[in-house]
Amino acid sequence: METRINKFKSIVPKVGLLVALAAGTLLQSCNSSGKGEDANIKESAVAADAATAVYVAPGKHDELYSFLSGGFNGQVAVYGIPSGRLLKVIPVFSQFAENGYGYNEETRPMLMTSHGFVPWDDLHHPKLSRANGTTDGRWLFVNGNNTPRVARVDLTTFETVEMMEIPNSAGNHCSPYPTNNNEYVIAGTRFSVPLDMKGGTGDASLSEYKDKFRGSISFIKVDKEHGDMELDFQVLVPGFDYDLANGGKGPSGDWVFFTTYNSEKSGTLKELGASQNDRDYLAAINWKLAAQYAAEGKAHEMPANYYHNKMDHGTHRVNSTVKKKVRYLLPEECPGMMYLIPAPKSPHGIDVDPSGEYMVVNGKLASSLPVFSFTKMQKAIQNKDFDGEVNGIPVFKYESVLHAEVKEPGLGPLHTEFDGKGNAYSTMFVSSEVVKWSLEDFKVKDRIPVYYSPGHLMIPGGDTKEPYGKYLIAMNKVTKDRYLPTGPELLHSAQLIDISGDKMKLLLDFPTLAEPHYAQGIAANKIAPNSVKFFKLDQNKHPQAVKNEKDVSVTRQGRTVKVNMTSIRSHFTPDNIEGVQVGDTVIFHVTNLEQDWDVPHGFAIMGNNNAETLIMPGSTQSLRWVPKQEGVFPFYCTDFCSALHQEMQGYVRVSKRGSNVPIKFSTGVKKPAPPATAYIGK
Amino acid sequence: METRINKFKSIVPKVGLLVALAAGTLLQSCNSSGKGEDANIKESAVAADAATAVYVAPGKHDELYSFLSGGFNGQVAVYGIPSGRLLKVIPVFSQFAENGYGYNEETRPMLMTSHGFVPWDDLHHPKLSRANGTTDGRWLFVNGNNTPRVARVDLTTFETVEMMEIPNSAGNHCSPYPTNNNEYVIAGTRFSVPLDMKGGTGDASLSEYKDKFRGSISFIKVDKEHGDMELDFQVLVPGFDYDLANGGKGPSGDWVFFTTYNSEKSGTLKELGASQNDRDYLAAINWKLAAQYAAEGKAHEMPANYYHNKMDHGTHRVNSTVKKKVRYLLPEECPGMMYLIPAPKSPHGIDVDPSGEYMVVNGKLASSLPVFSFTKMQKAIQNKDFDGEVNGIPVFKYESVLHAEVKEPGLGPLHTEFDGKGNAYSTMFVSSEVVKWSLEDFKVKDRIPVYYSPGHLMIPGGDTKEPYGKYLIAMNKVTKDRYLPTGPELLHSAQLIDISGDKMKLLLDFPTLAEPHYAQGIAANKIAPNSVKFFKLDQNKHPQAVKNEKDVSVTRQGRTVKVNMTSIRSHFTPDNIEGVQVGDTVIFHVTNLEQDWDVPHGFAIMGNNNAETLIMPGSTQSLRWVPKQEGVFPFYCTDFCSALHQEMQGYVRVSKRGSNVPIKFSTGVKKPAPPATAYIGK
Structure with missing residues (x-):
């Protein structure tokens, strides 16, 4: 018994010992119950040892x-x-x-x-x-x-x-x-x-x-x-x-x-x-x-x-x-x-x-x-x-x-x-x-x-x-x-x-x-x-980074439209963009203004021959899109970020090639600070 | 105690009950050891219950x-x-x-x-x-x-x-x-x-x-x-x-x-x-x-x-x-x-x-x-x-x-x-x-x-x-x-x-x-x-399928080279291909001849602007490759399939555009049956 306990001790300090002791006691008390059953119990005891040895309780970290x-x-x-x-x-x-x-x-x-x-x-x-x-x-x-x-x-x-x-x-x-x-x-x-x-x-x-x-x-x-x-x-x-x-x-x-x-x-x-x-x-x-x-x-x-x-x-x-x-x-x-x-x-x-x-x-x-x-x-x-x-x-x-x-x-x-x-x-x-x-x-x-x-x-x-x-x-x-x-x-x-x-x-x-x-x-x-928790916005040197919602821009250079935008709970700025034409190359440079751990935003636009991109707090990531049809294309946050995540969306209007719809975008209402976070934790 | 056991019973029949009983006994016997310790032991007992409730022992299946x-x-x-x-x-x-x-x-x-x-x-x-x-x-x-x-x-x-x-x-x-x-x-x-x-x-x-x-x-x-x-x-x-x-x-x-x-x-x-x-x-x-x-x-x-x-x-x-x-x-x-x-x-x-x-x-x-x-x-x-x-x-x-x-x-x-x-x-x-x-x-x-x-x-x-x-x-x-x-x-x-x-x-x-x-x-x-374990080779209707190593082929049609090949432990047929030229579109149609569960082969060729492909037993999958440089390009099985998996490889020789190297391929030694499987199991 002593050897057995020592062996278990080395696996998991508290819980392992507890179960090992317990299992040991039961094995003794069950000895009279026949060979087949005894074997079953032994198997169960071994399984219980292993179970506690590998179990990491909710909130605890792995070793x-x-x-x-x-x-x-x-x-x-x-x-x-x-x-x-x-x-x-x-x-x-x-x-x-x-x-x-x-x-x-x-x-x-x-x-x-x-x-x-x-x-x-x-x-x-x-x-x-x-x-x-x-x-x-x-x-x-x-x-x-x-x-x-x-x-x-x-x-x-x-x-x-x-x-x-x-x-x-x-x-x-x-x-x-x-x-x-x-x-x-x-x-x-x-x-x-x-x-x-x-x-x-x-x-x-x-x-x-x-x-x-x-x-x-x-x-x-x-x-x-x-x-x-x-x-x-x-x-x-x-x-x-x-x-x-x-x-x-x-x-x-x-x-x-x-x-x-x-x-x-x-x-x-x-x-x-x-x-x-x-x-x-x-x-x-x-x-x-x-x-x-x-x-x-x-x-x-x-x-x-x-x-x-x-x-x-x-x-x-x-x-x-x-x-x-x-x-x-x-x-x-x-x-x-x-x-x-x-x-x-x-x-x-x-x-x-x-x-x-x-x-x-x-x-x-x-x-x-x-x-x-x-x-x-x-x-x-x-x-x-x-x-x-x-x-x-x-x-x-x-x-x-x-x-x-x-x-x-x-x-x-x-x-x-x-x-x-x-x-x-x-x-x-x-x-x-x-x-x-x-x-x-x-x-x-x-x-x-x-x-x-x-x-x-x-x-x-x-x-x-x-x-x-x-x-x-x-x-x-x-x-x-x-x-x-x-x-x-x-x-x-x-x-x-x-x-x-x-x-x-x-x-x-x-x-x-x-x-x-x-x-x-x-x-x-x-x-x-x-381990780094988030990137510091003031150290973001991305040439297309926007660190304040008032500085966002949408600019056309030939057939390329550059959208320098921001994300923060629970909106993109801008969230309405017009003046894009079929066949343009649109590049969305999205800066995540959050400065807290585990508040990524994602960015995706409908029908893109590309993927989405996740943007970690403080960083800028850029997604290319070449619209092939005219219409109104929604974009939205892909990573559930707050109770109003479903509302974190916008639209790009795409007109036909040669249209005279000018580049236009809405920066919306300015808010002094990001909304309260929607989670309760450390 | 009775209620407690009944509750546990519903979680996991044998192991859970065992541990619950054991934990219960220990809780009683430890009552004298002070409040703090008692709380610790309770926490451990709860953890042990949960551990056994979620543990699926090796070889057992989830519910x-x-x-x-x-x-x-x-x-x-x-x-x-x-x-x-x-x-x-x-x-x-x-x-x-x-x-x-x-x-x-x-x-x-x-x-x-x-x-x-x-x-x-x-x-x-x-x-x-x-x-x-x-x-x-x-x-x-x-x-x-x-x-x-x-x-x-x-x-x-x-x-x-x-x-x-x-x-x-x-x-x-x-x-x-x-x-x-x-x-x-x-x-x-x-x-x-x-x-x-x-x-x-x-x-x-x-x-x-x-x-x-x-x-x-x-x-x-x-x-x-x-x-x-x-x-x-x-x-x-x-x-x-x-x-x-x-x-x-x-x-x-x-x-x-x-x-x-x-x-x-x-x-x-x-x-x-x-x-x-x-x-x-x-x-x-x-x-x-x-x-x-x-x-x-x-x-x-x-x-x-x-x-x-x-x-x-x-x-x-x-x-x-x-x-x-x-x-x-x-x-x-x-x-x-x-x-x-x-x-x-x-x-x-x-x-x-x-x-x-x-x-x-x-x-x-x-x-x-x-x-x-x-x-x-x-x-x-x-x-x-x-x-x-x-x-x-x-x-x-x-x-x-x-x-x-x-x-x-x-x-x-x-x-x-x-x-x-x-x-x-x-x-x-x-x-x-x-x-x-x-x-x-x-x-x-x-x-x-x-x-x-x-x-x-x-x-x-x-x-x-x-x-x-x-x-x-x-x-x-x-x-x-x-x-x-x-x-x-x-x-x-x-x-x-x-x-x-x-x-x-x-x-x-x-x-x-x-x-x-x-x-x-x-x-x-x-x-x-x-659940299907593998696809039946005789039901494979892929037009490029090859069901016997002797029927493999490499054919040129204009600038497209079509390779109809096979994989089986532990070789591809053919494993040497010559006559491909820079800029050709090469399509490898690979049929996996295995007829057993869990014997996929993978196929990949060096420097491909594409991925690899896994081929499940009995099926045919095709990978496109456009070589950009002359040279000798190895291909190999990407899914470890046998003790001789590392030897499951071949080469494609790519010559410059307009080269007079003819299409050539080796079908190698014929084997009457696939080699013995390398695993021991059901």
């Missing part, structure tokens, strides 16, 4: 934020842990009609690339910024896997504030990996392509794959104070596929590691063609040495053409610039910078333990998990324990760097994280389980089924030197019968597992938006205190 | 589906009740990059309107289809509030299968309301506009509002077997704003009721201008009589121009047709069809109780809730108890139809639903509470604070003759400090309240996507058994 990538939806989903409640969707790579992201004038440039406007991407890996090897809660870096890009989310506002295209890349999958103090965010290509040495891919036949295709690893510098990114240099690497990456820490902190597949360099039928060799490679790059080589003039330069889009914090406008060159290093010219470690074929995750000593390679087709030693790797470098080379890159002898193999972990190991208490946890995709094993004797200690086919797992901080070893989230690829059915298309699913005790305990299933490939978790107090 | 409108995101969110877990987002009016809805060739036509392609709308009110006055779980009807449209979701597949534009409307807010057997779905305009009598709005000055602006109510016929909609006729109504509607039931089943505001017909500053009169109106229309008038030749006809988009179930393609005329009735020509009831000014919800006798009007600025009697209304019609008329429509004397007034219900009443046990529940927007009152004595029985500013509430079936009176969901407009902060932009919030006992009990807060204006709830067993 942690978790950031789950949305995969093919191109967004980040923020879930509270342990409740599993979806707190927010952060639009990053995909248009988001909900708030106008990628539709309105301010944010549309965020999605500009060398291929033009790209309204979707496949967001795979969120990574929190780091200080001293731990997460600092300032920024979230994420990758665009399809059209190679890295984006940065500001965690004071939960907005995407920067996005950079990656040249010489195709499928930016093993990305983005921050070093221990964000010196670099590192991004590797998934697909190799025939580089045209102008930053793009060349026109080559797929039969020339082995000779002409090449990969690249990009090293992006991050400004210490503001987080701004710059592509410092690239390393051009052999024409493999690069899957996942992870940075070293402690003694291995200067290194970054990449799993590769298709070392066969097969250009077709990779399902078979990339699975012929028994071994692929784990690539190791000394990023500090690489940076030194680049600084010392070892870098070449080639023309390039890639977009770098940044939000201006004063105006909330995104500005695009096009970069025209990129520096690159060749491993064969940079001794000591890059090595290859033979690894089980077609590996997925590479994970470095909190001490920085062990590199775990998750070979999805392998029957064991090899654990490589950083100390041994250093010795092997000294001793030149090599077994040939690839493109001038030395290949270690497998045995010279191997520390241990975890035997029979399960089928289809994909990814491993750590609890900071000497244990590792690996997902088994094929046998649908999470397996806990020891970093001391490398033996399996526990296993728990998950439903079904887990890809990645996440322990908050489990990829840093300071894991928060209380919870584990398994991200499952197959959901099937786990929830009420919703037709052929189902959400994926996460499972929250308590890892605070010896045995893992399943607490909660929660469906997840699109496909979370990876996640990050962080204690709430690293983010919540810095 | 109910709830369908919450997404408001400004244009989608429907499906939440499980009581867990509050988001089970699914159904894209309806907005582009949805997650699965290609509104981007791919099949679904893009769903968003075509007379204004062109409209990629966003404001979805306010979901309404389940009905049989005999109760929900039947077949279809969900929803409204596009901004660009007037009504859409239908098929609940066997959770897909939007039909969408119809509404002519003569601007802001289709009081919509869509199904009659008791789906004879009609009824949609009223929110904004009145100057009708041009060609189905659109005319070019009129806003100063002519009072004379020229007019509203419309649309009566859409629904096919009994397939659900297909047709606009049967409209009723042209006075130039008010029409807010919400509700159908009668039982004795009042032939009637539908609408709240109106701005009966002042103010064209500007509605915040003030529409709040001048003490009374606006509740409009009552006898839809059966209206249908009879229309059938008997009382309807006029005018030209129109509106889109009707339907999915073809054999091909999964959406086809658009443009309708060219519309019939309409004028109330002044149709005696007995329409009446006006004076109501508190600027009312929001109109709600008819399960018996069909009481019509409750929620006057958001009023200090009491008037309850009108259908029996009295019938008598008033017989006795001609009128107090003048508007546009030929008789206005009842207030007293002649009023049954009771609920005194001091709270501030800002917005919406009311019913539990089927003689009680009504109303949201108070301004005083942030839900108020329970009696349909017998019309007195307030209980009130519970909600956080903050509730708009609508929902009791499953609470708008039908058979409410499921166990849960109530309050949909709150302001969230503020209720969850971990996420910057200036916050999700809205729902609160789940247990209404099974005398006193309401708050169980759970859960954030909700965008802004749920209204919701529907239904017992799981009315939908789950009919």
Whole structure:
């Protein structure tokens, strides 16, 4: 009983203990009631424990934020842990009609690339910024896997504030990996392509794959104070596929590691063609040495053409610039910078333990998990324990760097994280389980089924030197019968597992938006205190901002009509506009005059071939509209803002082309102050 | 103690009882420990009760589906009740990059309107289809509030299968309301506009509002077997704003009721201008009589121009047709069809109780809730108890139809639903509470604070003759400090309240996507058994479908390249394509050959100015791509499908315009059967 209580204590302080005690008492008193019933009661007691462990009472806050990538939806989903409640969707790579992201004038440039406007991407890996090897809660870096890009989310506002295209890349999958103090965010290509040495891919036949295709690893510098990114240099690497990456820490902190597949360099039928060799490679790059080589003039330069889009914090406008060159290093010219470690074929995750000593390679087709030693790797470098080379890159002898193999972990190991208490946890995709094993004797200690086919797992901080070893989230690829059915298309699913005790305990299933490939978790107090509540109107530098209702304007310049307007509970100024003609381009610049938390207004006009836009207090957002018909078109506030929200509306009169109706607008009655707020709260 | 247990029993059978018992015992044994601690323990016990009441253990299913409108995101969110877990987002009016809805060739036509392609709308009110006055779980009807449209979701597949534009409307807010057997779905305009009598709005000055602006109510016929909609006729109504509607039931089943505001017909500053009169109106229309008038030749006809988009179930393609005329009735020509009831000014919800006798009007600025009697209304019609008329429509004397007034219900009443046990529940927007009152004595029985500013509430079936009176969901407009902060932009919030006992009990807060204006709830067993798991390949009639890998093709027709391809774990066929040129339009028609549940494949190609598309088993989806640069462009499966998902990729070679590289593609190795599935489950 005592042990049981202690275990529960660690889950949820008060309520958990209460229920645990209670359940325990009942179990004893019910012992006489027969085996079947007893089992039922036990099951109920376990369910009650789990229920209290994940329950966050109304008005209470979750213990942690978790950031789950949305995969093919191109967004980040923020879930509270342990409740599993979806707190927010952060639009990053995909248009988001909900708030106008990628539709309105301010944010549309965020999605500009060398291929033009790209309204979707496949967001795979969120990574929190780091200080001293731990997460600092300032920024979230994420990758665009399809059209190679890295984006940065500001965690004071939960907005995407920067996005950079990656040249010489195709499928930016093993990305983005921050070093221990964000010196670099590192991004590797998934697909190799025939580089045209102008930053793009060349026109080559797929039969020339082995000779002409090449990969690249990009090293992006991050400004210490503001987080701004710059592509410092690239390393051009052999024409493999690069899957996942992870940075070293402690003694291995200067290194970054990449799993590769298709070392066969097969250009077709990779399902078979990339699975012929028994071994692929784990690539190791000394990023500090690489940076030194680049600084010392070892870098070449080639023309390039890639977009770098940044939000201006004063105006909330995104500005695009096009970069025209990129520096690159060749491993064969940079001794000591890059090595290859033979690894089980077609590996997925590479994970470095909190001490920085062990590199775990998750070979999805392998029957064991090899654990490589950083100390041994250093010795092997000294001793030149090599077994040939690839493109001038030395290949270690497998045995010279191997520390241990975890035997029979399960089928289809994909990814491993750590609890900071000497244990590792690996997902088994094929046998649908999470397996806990020891970093001391490398033996399996526990296993728990998950439903079904887990890809990645996440322990908050489990990829840093300071894991928060209380919870584990398994991200499952197959959901099937786990929830009420919703037709052929189902959400994926996460499972929250308590890892605070010896045995893992399943607490909660929660469906997840699109496909979370990876996640990050962080204690709430690293983010919540810095959260911005609203934007200060006096710091709004948007050139079309209107800060006083008396200054609104409607002006025609050729075929463009510019409406500089305001919103405040519960009216727009102006609310009647005449003189617009069919085919005009009308741009509504709407400034939200509110100066309080959670009083957004929305703006939409009927029949627009565009979206609406939400305008946060103190900011200005702009919506473009090209009316196609004459008539009277209502506009209105789309976000219920007060008891008179339904009355917050206006009209634009559109006359036929060449009409003589002049531009006219009503500014209405002036009010000295906004009306009283319609909510009761803190 | 006995009462307490009985109350808990009704929440959750086994676990709830266990915890309730346990908590009760502990409360007694802890009585000696001082008042403060006692209060803490009570709070914990209440939390534990609520925790078990909402906890759905891993692998168990929720008791109910709830369908919450997404408001400004244009989608429907499906939440499980009581867990509050988001089970699914159904894209309806907005582009949805997650699965290609509104981007791919099949679904893009769903968003075509007379204004062109409209990629966003404001979805306010979901309404389940009905049989005999109760929900039947077949279809969900929803409204596009901004660009007037009504859409239908098929609940066997959770897909939007039909969408119809509404002519003569601007802001289709009081919509869509199904009659008791789906004879009609009824949609009223929110904004009145100057009708041009060609189905659109005319070019009129806003100063002519009072004379020229007019509203419309649309009566859409629904096919009994397939659900297909047709606009049967409209009723042209006075130039008010029409807010919400509700159908009668039982004795009042032939009637539908609408709240109106701005009966002042103010064209500007509605915040003030529409709040001048003490009374606006509740409009009552006898839809059966209206249908009879229309059938008997009382309807006029005018030209129109509106889109009707339907999915073809054999091909999964959406086809658009443009309708060219519309019939309409004028109330002044149709005696007995329409009446006006004076109501508190600027009312929001109109709600008819399960018996069909009481019509409750929620006057958001009023200090009491008037309850009108259908029996009295019938008598008033017989006795001609009128107090003048508007546009030929008789206005009842207030007293002649009023049954009771609920005194001091709270501030800002917005919406009311019913539990089927003689009680009504109303949201108070301004005083942030839900108020329970009696349909017998019309007195307030209980009130519970909600956080903050509730708009609508929902009791499953609470708008039908058979409410499921166990849960109530309050949909709150302001969230503020209720969850971990996420910057200036916050999700809205729902609160789940247990209404099974005398006193309401708050169980759970859960954030909700965008802004749920209204919701529907239904017992799981009315939908789950009919859920489709996958589409049958042999029923796939898509003209570009390929059902066998040997039949794939890549063909050039002028500047269009058509790729008819297949996907199956874990390869595309073909996976190498050459001969495409810069500026070609490439259309990938991808057929998913899988025939099992939850094995979608995704398809995306690098740098596409479009999205990806998900392809459900057995169906064909098509993605358009216009390459802008020469090079080699990888494509890949975006939905992790098997252990070799990362290998499920291919390349398209794009040469410069006029290149002589011929069309060439590899079909690769033929396999006799799909590889073994990679998951372990039912």
